[in-house]
Each structure stands twice: as structure tokens, then as C-alpha cells.
Amino acid sequence: MDDKTRTERTLELATGGASGAPEFKPDIEPAGPLGLSGLPRGFEFSPLNIRRWQNFKANRRGYWSLWFFLVLFVVTLFAEFIANDQPLFIHYDGKSYFPVFFTYPDTEFGDDMGTAADYRDPHLQTFLDEHHAIEIWAPIRFSYRTINDNPPSAFPSKPTWMLNDKDCAFAEKNGYAKCGTLEYNWLGTDDQGRDVLARMIYGFRLSVLFGLVLTIVSSVIGIAAGAVQGYFGGWTDLLFQRFIEIWTSVPELYLLLIISSVLVPGFFVLLGILLLFSWVRLVGLVRAEFLRGRNFEYIQAARALGVSNGVIMFRHLLPNAMVATMTFLPFVMSSSVMTLTALDFLGFGLPPGSPSLGELLSQAKANVQAPWLGLTGFFTVALMLSLLIFIGEAVRDAFDPRKTFA
Amino acid sequence: MSDELCLCVRDLSIAFRSSGRETLAVDGISFDIAKGECVALVGESGSGKSVTALSILRLLPSPAARHSGSIEFQGQDLLKLSERDMQKVRGDDITIVFQEPMTSLNPLHTIEKQIGEILLLHRGLKGAAARERTIEVLSQVGIPNPASRLKSYPHQLSGGQRQRVMIAMALANEPDLLIADEPTTALDVTVQAQIIALLKEIQARLHMSLLFITHDLGIVRKVAQRVCVMKDGKIVEHGTVERVFNSPEHPYTRALMAAEPRPDPAPPQPNAPILLETEHLKVWFPITSGFMRKVTGHIKACDGLTIALRKGETLGVVGESGSGKSTLGRAILRLISSEGPIAYMGNGLQGLTFKEMLPFRREMQIVFQDPFGSLSPRMSVGEIIKEGLKVHHRDLTDRERDERVIQALNDVGLDPATRFRFPHEFSGGQRQRIAVARAVVLEPSFIVLDEPTSALDMVIQAQMVDLLRDLQKRHNLTYLFISHDLRVVAALASRLLVMRHGLVVESGDAAELFKNPKTDYTRALFSAAFNLETAPEGVVEQ
Numbered sequence: 017m018d019d020k021t022r023t024e025r026t027l028e029l030a031t032g033g034a035s036g037a038p039e040f041k042p043d044i045e046p047a048g049p050l051g052l053s054g055l056p057r058g059f060e061f062s063p064l065n066i067r068r069w070q071n072f073k074a075n076r077r078g079y080w081s082l083w084f085f086l087v088l089f090v091v092t093l094f095a096e097f098i099a100n101d102q103p104l105f106i107h108y109d110g111k112s113y114f115p116v117f118f119t120y121p122d123t124e125f126g127d128d129m130g131t132a133a134d135y136r137d138p139h140l141q142t143f144l145d146e147h148h149a150i151e152i153w154a155p156i157r158f159s160y161r162t163i164n165d166n167p168p169s170a171f172p173s174k175p176t177w178m179l180n181d182k183d184c185a186f187a188e189k190n191g192y193a194k195c196g197t198l199e200y201n202w203l204g205t206d207d208q209g210r211d212v213l214a215r216m217i218y219g220f221r222l223s224v225l226f227g228l229v230l231t232i233v234s235s236v237i238g239i240a241a242g243a244v245q246g247y248f249g250g251w252t253d254l255l256f257q258r259f260i261e262i263w264t265s266v267p268e269l270y271l272l273l274i275i276s277s278v279l280v281p282g283f284f285v286l287l288g289i290l291l292l293f294s295w296v297r298l299v300g301l302v303r304a305e306f307l308r309g310r311n312f313e314y315i316q317a318a319r320a321l322g323v324s325n326g327v328i329m330f331r332h333l334l335p336n337a338m339v340a341t342m343t344f345l346p347f348v349m350s351s352s353v354m355t356l357t358a359l360d361f362l363g364f365g366l367p368p369g370s371p372s373l374g375e376l377l378s379q380a381k382a383n384v385q386a387p388w389l390g391l392t393g394f395f396t397v398a399l400m401l402s403l404l405i406f407i408g409e410a411v412r413d414a415f416d417p418r419k420t421f422a
Numbered sequence: 423m424s425d426e427l428c429l430c431v432r433d434l435s436i437a438f439r440s441s442g443r444e445t446l447a448v449d450g451i452s453f454d455i456a457k458g459e460c461v462a463l464v465g466e467s468g469s470g471k472s473v474t475a476l477s478i479l480r481l482l483p484s485p486a487a488r489h490s491g492s493i494e495f496q497g498q499d500l501l502k503l504s505e506r507d508m509q510k511v512r513g514d515d516i517t518i519v520f521q522e523p524m525t526s527l528n529p530l531h532t533i534e535k536q537i538g539e540i541l542l543l544h545r546g547l548k549g550a551a552a553r554e555r556t557i558e559v560l561s562q563v564g565i566p567n568p569a570s571r572l573k574s575y576p577h578q579l580s581g582g583q584r585q586r587v588m589i590a591m592a593l594a595n596e597p598d599l600l601i602a603d604e605p606t607t608a609l610d611v612t613v614q615a616q617i618i619a620l621l622k623e624i625q626a627r628l629h630m631s632l633l634f635i636t637h638d639l640g641i642v643r644k645v646a647q648r649v650c651v652m653k654d655g656k657i658v659e660h661g662t663v664e665r666v667f668n669s670p671e672h673p674y675t676r677a678l679m680a681a682e683p684r685p686d687p688a689p690p691q692p693n694a695p696i697l698l699e700t701e702h703l704k705v706w707f708p709i710t711s712g713f714m715r716k717v718t719g720h721i722k723a724c725d726g727l728t729i730a731l732r733k734g735e736t737l738g739v740v741g742e743s744g745s746g747k748s749t750l751g752r753a754i755l756r757l758i759s760s761e762g763p764i765a766y767m768g769n770g771l772q773g774l775t776f777k778e779m780l781p782f783r784r785e786m787q788i789v790f791q792d793p794f795g796s797l798s799p800r801m802s803v804g805e806i807i808k809e810g811l812k813v814h815h816r817d818l819t820d821r822e823r824d825e826r827v828i829q830a831l832n833d834v835g836l837d838p839a840t841r842f843r844f845p846h847e848f849s850g851g852q853r854q855r856i857a858v859a860r861a862v863v864l865e866p867s868f869i870v871l872d873e874p875t876s877a878l879d880m881v882i883q884a885q886m887v888d889l890l891r892d893l894q895k896r897h898n899l900t901y902l903f904i905s906h907d908l909r910v911v912a913a914l915a916s917r918l919l920v921m922r923h924g925l926v927v928e929s930g931d932a933a934e935l936f937k938n939p940k941t942d943y944t945r946a947l948f949s950a951a952f953n954l955e956t957a958p959e960g961v962v963e964q
Contacts, residue, residue, distance in 0.1 A: 064800065064844070313796035317860065320755050321810040322783030324776065335800045 071414040078410020085403040092221040099156035099214035102135050107150035116154075125149075136162065157199065158211035160218040160371035164201060166193035167209060172379070172386040175204040175212075204388040206379050212392050218371035220396060226287065227353040231345060234291055234352075238298030239341060243329050245299070246306025253303070260296055268293045276364045286365060290355060297348060298341055305337035339415045346408030350401050357397060373397055428599055428631040429455040429478070433491035436470075436477050447473045449655035450491070455599065460625060460632040462642040462663075464678070465652035466879040467850075471635045474652075475603045478633070479518055480508050496598065514544040517592035521604040523584035527576040533560075534572035537591050544595050559590040564620055581743075582613035586620070593624065599631045606641065610742040611906060615950035618645055637880060639678065643667060644954045651675045681880040683887040683913035688894055690916040690931055691732045695767075697868055697900050698754065698786075699730040703762040705746070705753050705924075723749040724760065725924040733867070736894065736901040738915025738932060740908060740947065746924040747904045751870040754902065755786055766868070784814045787861035791873035793853035797845040803856050804841035807831070810864045830863035833896075834889060851882035855889065862893060870902045875910050887913050908951035912936060920944045 073079050097104060102115035113120055115135060122133040126143040133140060136157070144151065158164065167173040168187040176198055184195035203212035245253045272289055279285050309315060310333065318328050359365035360374020368375075373393055380390030436448040448470040455461045463471040476482050478493055480500060493500040495516065500508065520526045528536060537556045541547040547555055553572070560568035563586040576584055585605060592600055602621060606614035622645055625632045634645055642649050643663060650660040651672065659672040670676045704727075706720040723746045731737050739747045753760035756771060756779065764771040766782055774782070790796040797806055807827045811818060818826075828838040834855040845853055854874060861869050871890065875883040887910055893899060905911050911918070911932075918932040920943070928935065928944050939945045949955040 313790040313792055314798045316752075316757055317788065317790060317796050317857070318798075318809065319757055320783065320786075320788045321860070321864070322780045322813045323809060324813075331801075332798055 068414040075410035075413045078406050081403045081406035095217045100154040101159040101162040103151045105152040158214040160215045163209040171209045172207045173205045176200045215371045219373040227349045230352040231349040234294040237295040242299040242302025246303040302337045309333045309336045343412045350404040426457045428457045430494040435490045437488045451657045455631045458629045460646045462634045462646035462649045469652040470655040475601050514595045516599045517597040518601040519605045563590045601633045603635045612950040615954045615956045619956045681884045683884045685913045688916045691735045694732040697733045700764045702726040705760045722924045735916040738911040738918045739904045741921035745921040784864050786868045787866040788870040789874045793850045807860045830859040834859045868900045872904045
């Protein structure tokens, strides 16, 4: 039967794709005498990519996941405008200030400390109020590191809307802030009094950015390494492969723990450490594609034309390898996010105080009496990873050659 | 021959449904096969002949393919049989031999096991009885020393032997009808002649009916008594072989008959300057073995070839597959490494760096066999043709490049407006024209043609030959024409080089050589190609 389907396909192709893909006959602009007036299609998507996009859209779950994810990502990219302990805009004494972009000394507003203005400080607020300043705040008046000075209970404190009369009575009796005067903590505070919602927003952004950067950088390295191995083959391939085998047999996690206890872990240090190992993932895939592709006749034809190795790899072979790579990327990204969360959870990740979802989860473990910590962390991570996986599935469908050429 | 009918197909239509659309592959055909008769189905690729063959055994994917009409075999309608009853027919009463011997046998099982399976299924033969019958059919199909071959795996056999094993499997249960679906297309001409002789002989001996599917009219004339010509899913003409060949009625049949490439080779140019020569050109692939990968021997793809091409002539290189003809072409262009001097217009090419090689790359081009594999599916036709210009004519503006692309497309007879399309929108013949355009756009003086017509239909082949000849005359091109198809070579080559096992068997003026081949091997090659006659034992491989 296999034999048959192949002949069939050849038959279809040989008849000019009469039954193959008639809907893809591109519209050609009316040609001039030399056919010169026909516009090249360089600025449009090729029919192949249009078909892929249609396949992607056909997977409704993946398609909506992509939109949902993009909206979340773009919104959290502007986290400073959603959750911030500085006003977005102040009109004070006939002058305009943008605390969200610039740091102003509090002397600007009549205070006398000379330090950076703390707009949540009641003392500074009195100066602002006196001058009838116009302030525009973000919807959430906490940043990820802002500590709530007026909590209704000891930290971690409950989401404000969950407080009942008993809690209010307790707060009044023990000298905590009265229920009527509270600032809203929609998802409560963590054990250091920081707003969980603000930390979640910043944490989501950090995780996605970290995953994105790690994925892109490790893909670039991995693809380059795989391409060189696959295209040149022989000794290059042999030595590189052995090196990778040794490299991947290094116990990753332990090494990460050791390095992160020596170096002060920051965003870029962590990125570098994880990069040491994550680039290997795509190498085998790309290498196999290049090994397969380098003997295609159109590659031979390009070599006969005198096209240089670099150009052949980039223009002819890379597009082939990209299909396999693209299919993999969302999964690489979700596992990058997971690694970061896991390291943070263990306490070997981002420096203390960073808005990290892993740290939120580890706090939840330490404070079982405060379920809002665990639930927030869990749902955020679960949503993010699920969306990435759904998108990945749709991408896989989109690049499925059986669907593309069907 | 009796008049009793073996197979009777009436108004058979087959439609394929994919993503909501229905395509009619076979459109209301009717034909009969009498007991002991051989009927040939002829047509171009896509005409529906293979689909017809598969539908007789009901091997088409069931919900996607919709049959209507009737296929009556020994009084029962095969289309109405249950799947269970159908399985009893398959492999017992009706058997099939496919085109590709490389993939038709399971590579993981021995020959004995594969033939034994059919015997067990339909006859319940086991153990010694099965073995005896297996040896019997293997000797029937001319496998020498069959008892020792039982434990062989498919990869240990040559292509011709594999096809013999396939036939043995088909014959094991003495079927009433054997369907041969292009059984020789993937084989060398010499082996093809042997397989056809074998099928004819067995058919006569077992008094079996044969449905022979092919695109090659030469084979039809040789094996069949009656012929049905198919086009676009319809039988446009049928009749006895003599009648159809001597007085074809349908215009399509006439076109098919006239599709023989017109022989009009470029004249030899004994006084023209030598364009390209090689001296003792060797391409040896090392065979390594053992833990330390020590080189224990070599596969000698080209073993000391000395050739000289004069400007404006066509050197035809012929030989069976594996004789090293393609290797020679690629070695000359330095696409694979080789030993021994190669000189182009007196300039040595061996050892040149990539940069030093560039000016010669412009002069020497190649056209490959597979029109589907040789064009990048991700580039538009214009980009594909333009690629060489970008390397060799960096000073040209985009517009000038475009003009050259248009010129090249006009040269090969394609509409320049098609240059924004992608290769998958073209037919095989058109794609091959694009591949030629990619070569000629650089205005080379030498082109290696590596089986440029082998993957094409007969009618297209003839057009391709005309195009190549026309280009040669217009641009004074020199060709190295590699092919196993001697009819095409005879139409183009001014001189001929016969190769075997990486060595030159014979060479000389083409017209002279075709008339008086000197060696047995060349004679066998010619008689197999032109008359489908087998050679005496030992001259060619099996």
C-alpha cells in the first residue's frame, strides 16, 4: 500500500497538480510584453505559509490559546502601568511629573529628606494634597516589592475581600489596620507583606521573558551547531557528537546548584547557566535534517551553480530544518519556564526579592494556612504552561507536511 | 487460448475523496481478459492504470476511494465480496507484482519466510512441504541454486533477483490472474528484458491470464495480445496489439506511437577544440570495517576513465545502474572528490579552491534526473533561476537579472509570467524545463545531463529531447548525456561511451557503434533496449 500511495502522489504531481492543490494557483498580475510588470511576491507570505497559517487556525484550541497568551504577555509587558507603587502621572505646582519613568527627589514635592520620593508615604501625600496635585495611579498601587504597611493581620494576610467580621474584630483588638481603612490586596499578601497579585503579574512577565530569551538563544546556538555538524559531516560531526554525548552526561541539576551557589544568581547569570545545557536539545534534530537535506538534488544543483556553503546552509537547508525546529520551540519554551520555576522553588534561582513564581510556590509550601499563595502560584504556572503546550500542538499541526501538502 | 473469460470489468469508475472534493481517477472503463491471455493497460502517469489494477484486488483505501460498476472474476463480482472472501482471492486466485522491488519485500524476513507465508495462508502448507514448493517456484522464476537462497534477505539480492522473488511469491499458489504493475520500470534494460521473457514463458506454461500495466509501448508489443490505451481515466482505444500498432484510430494513441524521440544527433566535431578531458579519473569509495574503521577495500565507482569532449558535440554515457555513469558526471563538476586530472579548456580543475573554481562553475552546469527533487520547494521559479546569477553576476541590477530569467524561460519554452510560481505548481516536464533554464541562464558552454528524461512520460521525453537539441544548436553547447535509455541517447549523442563497473567497455562514434557494437556487453545492452531480447548467460548480471 505504501508503494501505491507514493505512485499516486507522483501521479498527481505529474499531472500538474491537477488534483493536487488547485486552490493554490497564485494570481498573477497581468503581464506586460516581457512579463516584467508581474509583481514579485517577496512581500507576501508564500502559499506554503498561508496554508500553514490556515492549518494553525484550524486547531481552534491552539489558535485561541495563542491569542490569550499574547494578550496576557503584552498586558504583563506593561506591568508597571498595572501594578506600581508610584503614580503614573502627577501634576504638581503647574509642573508635570512622570514617576513611572523618572525618579524624583522628594524635595520636588516640598518634603525635606532629599531621597527618592516614596509616594505611598503618608507624609509626602500630605504635601501633595496641600497643593491639590493631580495624581493618576495604576489600578494596583503595589509594586512587586512594595510592602503593605497597614495589613489587617500578621503576614501573610488574607485577600481583603475574604475578610469577615471575625477577622475585622481581631484586627481591631490587636492593633492592626481597621477593615474600613484597608488598601485592597486582591490576592492577599505573601509572608513579607508584598501584594500577591502584583507579584504574580511581574512574575508572569519575568518567566515568559526568561523562557523566551532562553529559547531563542539556545535555539540559535543549537541550530548553528546542528547545521554545521549535519552539513559537513565526517570528522566534524563525529567529534561534535562525542563532545555532546559527554556534555549531556554531566549531571545538570547538581552543576546548576554548585554554580548558582558560587556566582550571585541574577537574570543573566541564570540564563547563562541554563544555556550551557539547553542548547543541546535541538542539535540532534537539526543535524538529522541537514544530513538528510545535503544530498537533495537541489542542494547538489546549488553547489554546481557555485553557491557558497554558508548560503546553501542558510537559504536552502535551514528552511527544511526550521519545520522540525519550529514544532519544537513552544515545548522548549515551556520546559525553560519550568526549569526556572523549579530552581526558584528550591531557592537557587533568581535573587531574593525578585518576583518569581517558584518563590511564591515555596512560600505556599511554608505557609499551608495561607492557601491563596499556593492557589495563585499553581494556577498561574498551570495556565502559562498549558497555553504554551496548546500553542505547541497547533504549531505541530501547522507544520505537519501531510497536512500542508494534502 | 480459450474464449472462456477470466476477468470481466464493466463500467468501472473509481473516485477519490479528499478534503471534501471528489476526483475521478477511473471513469467508466470496461475490458475483458480471457483465460491464458495477456492484456496490456498503457497510458501516461496519472491516466488511472495503476488505480485500475489495485481496484481489482480491492487494495485502495476503502472509504476514500469509491467504486462503482462491476469486476467479475470467475462469475463472482469482486466488488460485492466480503473482506473475508476477498482475502481468499488475494494471493491465491489473483496476485500482483509491483513496480518497486526494493520496497515490495519486507527487509526483515528471509525469502523462505515470505513465500512460505502465502503458502501457509492459502494452502496450509508447512515445514518441508512448504520448503519444497518454495524451491520449486524459485527455480521456476530462474533463481539459480534456489535451495541455497532460501535463507537470503532481500538486501542480499540484486534488483532483478528481487523482482524474480516477487514473481515467485505471486506464482506460489498458481493464480488464475497475475497483475503486473509496471514490473520492470525500476530495472535496468538488460534485466527488464530478462523479466519480460520470464513472465511470457511462465504465462504460456501455466496458462495463466496476465494483466500487464506499463507506459512502455515496446513492452506491450512484446508481451501482450490485446491492449487498452488509457487516458484521463478512460479507455480511449482497445484492440489486438497488431491492430492498434498498425492502424491506431484514436489521436492520442497516434501521439503515443509518435512519441519516439526523433533521432537527429549533433554531428561529431573531430576538428573542434577539446573542451574537457579527464585522464585516468578515479572515484573510489573506501569500504571500512572493524572497530578501528580500517579501510579494507574500495568500491570503484569510476576506475581510471580517460575521456575527451570536443566543443559542440554530445557524448552519450550509457550503462546499467551502478556502472558509474552518474558518478563520472558529478566527479567532472567536482561535486564529489576524485583523483586524476580534469582539464577544462586546458585548465586543471583538481585542487582548485572554492573561489578559484567559481569561473568554471559558470561554464559547466548540470541537470539532474528527478524534476521533483532538484528544485527547492521553498523558492519561486524566478528565485531558483536567479540564484546562479546572484553568484556569478554580482554587478547586475535586479532588473537586469530578471530580464535574463525571462530570457532563459523563453529559451526553454515556458511562459515568463510563471516565474513567481512555486515548483509544486508545475508538471514533471515543466519542472525539468525549469531545471534546464537554471543551467542555461548562466550561458554555460558545457552541461552534464544526468538522466534528464528518465522520470518523464514518453510524450514529454520526446519534447525534452527536441528542446535539448534546439538549445545545443542555438548556444553551441557541449553535452555529457548520461542515460540508461538508449533510445534517447541515440536521438542525441554524437559519440558514445559504454560503461560497466566503473570502466569504459567501448567508445566511439555513436552511429557507428549502434550499427556495429564490438563487445558482447554492448550488444546485449542494445538488443535489450531496442528489441527486449535477453542476452546469453554470463554477459550481463541478473
